Amino acid sequence: MILSEIATSGPNFFYLAPWLVFIPLIGMLTNLLIGKRLGEKAIGGIASTASGLTFVVAVLLALSLRAYPEGTTVPFADWITIGELQLRWAFRVDTLSTTMMLVVSGVGTLIHIYAIGYMHEDVRYKNDPGRFRRFFVYLNLFIAAMMILVSGDNYLMLFVGWEGVGLCSFLLIGFWYEMDTLGRPSTANAMAAKKAFVANRVGDFGFLLAVLTMFWVFKSVQFTDVFASAQQIAESNPGAILAITLFMLLGVAGKSAQIPLYVWLPDAMAGPTPVSALIHAATMVTAGVYLVARTAPLYVLVPQAQATVALVGGLTALFAATIAVGQYDIKKVLAYSTISQLGFMVAAVGMGAFVAGMFHLITHAFFKALLFLSAGSVILGVERGHHHAAHHDGHEDDHAETFDPGDMRNMGGMRKTMPVTFWLYLIGALALAGIFPLAGFWSKDEILAEATALNFTVYILLAIAAFFTAFYMGRQIWMVFFGKPRHEAAAHAEESPPVMTIPLMVLAALSLLGGALNLPGVETLAHWIERTFETFGVKLHPAEFNLNVAITSTVLALVAIFLSWLLYGRKPLTDGQPDPLKRILGPLFTGMENKWWIDELYWAVILNPYIALARFFADVIDWRFWHDWFHDTVIAGTYQWLSKTALNVWADQRGIDAFANGLGNTTKALAQRLRGLQTGFVRNYALSVFIGVIVILGYLILQ
Amino acid sequence: MLPVSYYVGLSAVLFTIGALGVLIRRNAIIIFMSVELMLNAANLAFVAFARAHQALSGQVFVFFVITVAAAEVAVGLALIVAIFRTKHNIDVDQLSSMKG
Numbered sequence: 001m002i003l004s005e006i007a008t009s010g011p012n013f014f015y016l017a018p019w020l021v022f023i024p025l026i027g028m029l030t031n032l033l034i035g036k037r038l039g040e041k042a043i044g045g046i047a048s049t050a051s052g053l054t055f056v057v058a059v060l061l062a063l064s065l066r067a068y069p070e071g072t073t074v075p076f077a078d079w080i081t082i083g084e085l086q087l088r089w090a091f092r093v094d095t096l097s098t099t100m101m102l103v104v105s106g107v108g109t110l111i112h113i114y115a116i117g118y119m120h121e122d123v124r125y126k127n128d129p130g131r132f133r134r135f136f137v138y139l140n141l142f143i144a145a146m147m148i149l150v151s152g153d154n155y156l157m158l159f160v161g162w163e164g165v166g167l168c169s170f171l172l173i174g175f176w177y178e179m180d181t182l183g184r185p186s187t188a189n190a191m192a193a194k195k196a197f198v199a200n201r202v203g204d205f206g207f208l209l210a211v212l213t214m215f216w217v218f219k220s221v222q223f224t225d226v227f228a229s230a231q232q233i234a235e236s237n238p239g240a241i242l243a244i245t246l247f248m249l250l251g252v253a254g255k256s257a258q259i260p261l262y263v264w265l266p267d268a269m270a271g272p273t274p275v276s277a278l279i280h281a282a283t284m285v286t287a288g289v290y291l292v293a294r295t296a297p298l299y300v301l302v303p304q305a306q307a308t309v310a311l312v313g314g315l316t317a318l319f320a321a322t323i324a325v326g327q328y329d330i331k332k333v334l335a336y337s338t339i340s341q342l343g344f345m346v347a348a349v350g351m352g353a354f355v356a357g358m359f360h361l362i363t364h365a366f367f368k369a370l371l372f373l374s375a376g377s378v379i380l381g382v383e384r385g386h387h388h389a390a391h392h393d394g395h396e397d398d399h400a401e402t403f404d405p406g407d408m409r410n411m412g413g414m415r416k417t418m419p420v421t422f423w424l425y426l427i428g429a430l431a432l433a434g435i436f437p438l439a440g441f442w443s444k445d446e447i448l449a450e451a452t453a454l455n456f457t458v459y460i461l462l463a464i465a466a467f468f469t470a471f472y473m474g475r476q477i478w479m480v481f482f483g484k485p486r487h488e489a490a491a492h493a494e495e496s497p498p499v500m501t502i503p504l505m506v507l508a509a510l511s512l513l514g515g516a517l518n519l520p521g522v523e524t525l526a527h528w529i530e531r532t533f534e535t536f537g538v539k540l541h542p543a544e545f546n547l548n549v550a551i552t553s554t555v556l557a558l559v560a561i562f563l564s565w566l567l568y569g570r571k572p573l574t575d576g577q578p579d580p581l582k583r584i585l586g587p588l589f590t591g592m593e594n595k596w597w598i599d600e601l602y603w604a605v606i607l608n609p610y611i612a613l614a615r616f617f618a619d620v621i622d623w624r625f626w627h628d629w630f631h632d633t634v635i636a637g638t639y640q641w642l643s644k645t646a647l648n649v650w651a652d653q654r655g656i657d658a659f660a661n662g663l664g665n666t667t668k669a670l671a672q673r674l675r676g677l678q679t680g681f682v683r684n685y686a687l688s689v690f691i692g693v694i695v696i697l698g699y700l701i702l703q
Numbered sequence: 704m705l706p707v708s709y710y711v712g713l714s715a716v717l718f719t720i721g722a723l724g725v726l727i728r729r730n731a732i733i734i735f736m737s738v739e740l741m742l743n744a745a746n747l748a749f750v751a752f753a754r755a756h757q758a759l760s761g762q763v764f765v766f767f768v769i770t771v772a773a774a775e776v777a778v779g780l781a782l783i784v785a786i787f788r789t790k791h792n793i794d795v796d797q798l799s800s801m802k803g
Contacts, residue, residue: 680799683734686725 203254256288326592474564483572
């Protein structure tokens with residue numbers, strides 16, 4: 001590549017790497033300590049600046065990497081030294097991690113800026129600057145944790161970041177913890193946060209097992225050490241590597257919302273929309289994809305694990321796409337779409353197409369962030385319309401109870417009321433659907449092309465998923481933006497302010513042009529990331545543009561969009577009309593609508609038996625057996641017998657008391673007799689003295 | 704010179720009279736005087752033996768006894784006066800409130 005040839009000794013900014021974590025932390029602390037006094041604009045400004053500066057650092061690192069493409073490790077501090085385990089806190093700067101840093105901080109900054117406008121208008125906000133500050137504190141904390149995740153040079157540091165982003169996810173899903181998504185008092189949001197946390201915990205458990213197994217086998221969790229001895233261990237102990245990679249897959253399934261742990265992500269939409277965009281679409285959920293790409297040197301050694309990962313990804317992609325078709329909530333559609341797209345990425349990195357997976361990760365971050373944020377804009381627009389309409393009609397109360405601004409059945413015709421948002425949304429949707437020449441087309445196509453060569457089963461799954469993707473995005477566009485408003489709120493919807501639309505325009509531009517990152521033939525991104533993989537001896541499958549695949553998927557997407565037009569565009573939905581797909585698919589659509597009853601299945605198969613088991617333990621084992629029987633009967637009974645009968649009656653009353661009383665009684669009786677001696681007559685005493693003297697003298701004389 | 708046994712006999716007679724006085728009489732003053740009689744019986748025995756054995760320590764002892772007796776008389780008479788003041792009586796058998 002020409003650039004790297006020019007810049008053989010360019011500037012070196014690697015020493016800045018620790019600031020990736022410190023800048024967002026400083027931003028967080030500033031807001032935490034003095035944010036309350038600063039007001040909304042300053043709080044949002046500080047947080048966005050922190051995120052922006054992080055992006056600048058990431059850019060400087062990327063520039064340095066152009067000069068020193070082999071990357072480096074920036075040691076920062078010794079962390080853990082226990083026997084064989086020697087860990088330092090060090091930042092790994094290479095082309096793979098820097099790619100993630102750029103995506104996280106870049107998209108993150110745009111979302112920070114958007115959030116300044118969004119959070120102000122959120123109906124649930126109610127002018128509480130403390131909440132406003134808390135939101136940005138969490139966002140900065142998330143950026144810091146995500147940076148730790150992507151910049152760690154060992155698996156344990158990665159795990160720290162992994163848990164950190166999980167925590168931020170929990171905090172932000174349950175951000176409006178005292179209400180539900182419509183602002184009514186409820187525990188629904190808190191429950192959603194808990195669900196995400198618990199589902200992630202299952203995955204984290206798998207990840208932790210992977211790290212521990214790795215330490216057991218490799219005696220190290222540092223990337224360089226592990227990858228250096230991977231080949232050797234693979235020959236002597238192939239089962240260990242299979243175990244590590246499969247445990248890791250469980251972690252990936254948790255964090256990146258794959259089957260079987262994906263159920264938390266749709267519920268995570270309870271969080272504010274910027275959170276859905278940042279954490280639950282663009283960055284955190286892609287951590288699993290990054291993990292597999294990072295661990296590529298291990299995965300390529302175990303084809304079984306690769307096949308499993310690819311199959312999980314492919315199945316998730318298809319499964320989630322079918323559910324997305326049957327959803328009515330604008331964010332739920334996007335949530336299932338995210339799961340599906342994450343399936344694409346996981347499938348890609350699973351079958352060894354690491355570059356394709358990372359490429360899709362980047363473009364997906366662009367267009368899915370765009371879609372979520374635009375959806376947020378739509379929701380706020382509808383809310384404004386609702387407020388406007390309710391204000392005019394003067395019956396605010398009975399509306400506020402039931403109106404859901406996120407329900408697509410309440411929308412319609414919004415391309416007229418919110419034209420900017422409409423165009424932005426359209427760009428995002430077309431990019432997601434994979435329409436030439438938007439970003440999604442290139443990245444998705446690269447995955448599909450690689451799949452034809454590497455794993456044809458997965459290709460079939462992904463191709464069908466891509467068809468569904470185009471269909472549900474088409475359905476959403478027709479339902480939201482075309483036809484006639486099905487609710488007065490949609491009719492009166494108002495466009496969002498520039499603080500929200502400008503970041504969206506940047507994202508839209510990236511969604512339009514993102515494909516240029518890795519155009520077939522030029523392959524900038526491939527050459528860029530390749531270096532990291534070459535360092536660890538992973539030979540990448542050379543990506544090749546497959547025209548047949550490209551045409552097939554484009555045709556599929558166009559057919560899907562056409563079908564969606566037939567159903568939803570030609571004759572727009574009217575208020576209260578059931579979904580036209582229901583008539584055609586019947587029970588199948590009911591399944592999609594109800595998420596294939598997976599939540600109910602989990603309840604029936606795992607949660608209810610678990611709760612029953614817990615009840616059994618609590619009620620029968622703990623309460624009746626342990627508490628009632630063992631404690632009350634056995635221990636307390638024995639103790640009572642011991643204290644009441646054995647010690648009290650036998651030992652105390654009959655033993656000690658009897659002795660003490662006997663002593664007293666004897667003394668008393670004796671004293672009763674002896675008191676007679678004390679007559680009180682002094683002459684008696686004198687006589688006793690005389691007798692005593694006589695006896696003593698007699699004794700002395702007679703002896 | 705009279706043999707020492709005469710003195711000792713007189714001392715014994717005096718002591719016995721004193722002891723019987725202490726045991727028999729109920730008047731506190733009489734009892735007191737009887738005690739003095741016993742002391743002086745002892746003194747007589749002391750000086751008799753001292754003279755017989757030509758030893759001064761007996762004589763010296765008698766001085767101590769006389770001194771102590773004088774002190775004892777002072778305390779004793781004070782007690783009797785105090786008793787009389789409270790009881791208007793000096794019969795020792797009346798002073799039996801310490802009876803067990």
